[in-house]
Amino acid sequence: MSSDTLERIRLCGAVPQHVAVIMDGNGRWAVQRGLPRHAGHRQGMNAVREAVEGARQAGVEVLTLFAFSTENWQRPSSEIGALMGLLRLYAEKEKRELKRQGVEVHVLGELHRLDEGTRKSVDAIVEGTRGGEAMRLNLMISYSGREELLRAVRALARDAAAGRLDPESIDDEVLEGRLFTAGLPDPDLLIRTSGELRISNFLLWQLAYTEIHVTPVLWPEFTREHLFDAVLDYQGRERRFGRVTAGEG
Ligand code: FPP
Numbered sequence: 604m605s606s607d608t609l610e611r612i613r614l615c616g617a618v619p620q621h622v623a624v625i626m627d628g629n630g631r632w633a634v635q636r637g638l639p640r641h642a643g644h645r646q647g648m649n650a651v652r653e654a655v656e657g658a659r660q661a662g663v664e665v666l667t668l669f670a671f672s673t674e675n676w677q678r679p680s681s682e683i684g685a686l687m688g689l690l691r692l693y694a695e696k697e698k699r700e701l702k703r704q705g706v707e708v709h710v711l712g713e714l715h716r717l718d719e720g721t722r723k724s725v726d727a728i729v730e731g732t733r734g735g736e737a738m739r740l741n742l743m744i745s746y747s748g749r750e751e752l753l754r755a756v757r758a759l760a761r762d763a764a765a766g767r768l769d770p771e772s773i774d775d776e777v778l779e780g781r782l783f784t785a786g787l788p789d790p791d792l793l794i795r796t797s798g799e800l801r802i803s804n805f806l807l808w809q810l811a812y813t814e815i816h817v818t819p820v821l822w823p824e825f826t827r828e829h830l831f832d833a834v835l836d837y838q839g840r841e842r843r844f845g846r847v848t849a850g851e852g
Contacts, residue, residue, distance in 0.1 A: 628797030628821030657827025705737030
């Protein structure tokens with residue numbers, strides 16, 4: 604499928620290599636329509652499909668979606684059950700298509716907290732899409748940025764206490780090697796839907812210099828065109844990483 608925006612993206616230079624997304628607004632979308640919250644999550648699953656296909660079409664190499672936070676475990680058990688059910692459905696329904704598209708799926712987070720059935724579906728989509736070379740899709744499930752950092756710090760402290768690691772050698776690269784995103788570039792672009800201006804405990808280390816695009820669109824209504832708009836917005840930014848503009852100073 605072609606689109607004018609996609610054509611403009613091609614003409615506008617570098618595409619973000621890694622795009623991260625906070626998918627927000629499922630509940631509000633459902634409430635606005637007098638529907639139960641889980642109906643918003645179900646519709647949100649279609650938006651996930653749109654985002655994945657759009658990112659692949661635009662030439663994004665890594666797409667990281669915040670699908671379930673550690674804090675989300677505090678939601679009513681019926682909503683947690685619905686979200687886990689959707690995750691299983693997505694893993695089972697999309698596996699073959701993602702494989703066909705060359706999308707390699709990784710599921711990252713505190714996965715020991717998932718029930719056995721969900722864990723199995725998750726393992727199956729990871730296994731079934733391994734080796735895909737068109738794009739890497741990270742589904743962050745039972746994930747929290749602070750918890751990720753604590754895990755990394757604990758692992759480093761264990762190695763230092765055991766004499767395997769010199770504390771003075773700990774630098775960005777050593778710490779990054781202990782994060783779920785080890786080996787990946789930091790996100791270039793973060794998209795957040797539903798107009799909220801928060802990071803919400805997502806990729807706290809990795810987002811240090813990420814460009815942020817907030818759209819008022821609620822996640823269930825997010826389409827690949829919204830993703831293309833975000834990429835175009837990114838292409839118009841000047842990234843300085845804390846330095847001055849080229850030619851200045
Ligand atoms: C935030 O909306 C969204 C979530 C907590 C879950 C995201 C899940 C999906 C998009 C569907 C399934 C995902 C996959 C990968 C199959 P919210 O409920 O916080 O919305 P609100 O802020 O309007 O209440």
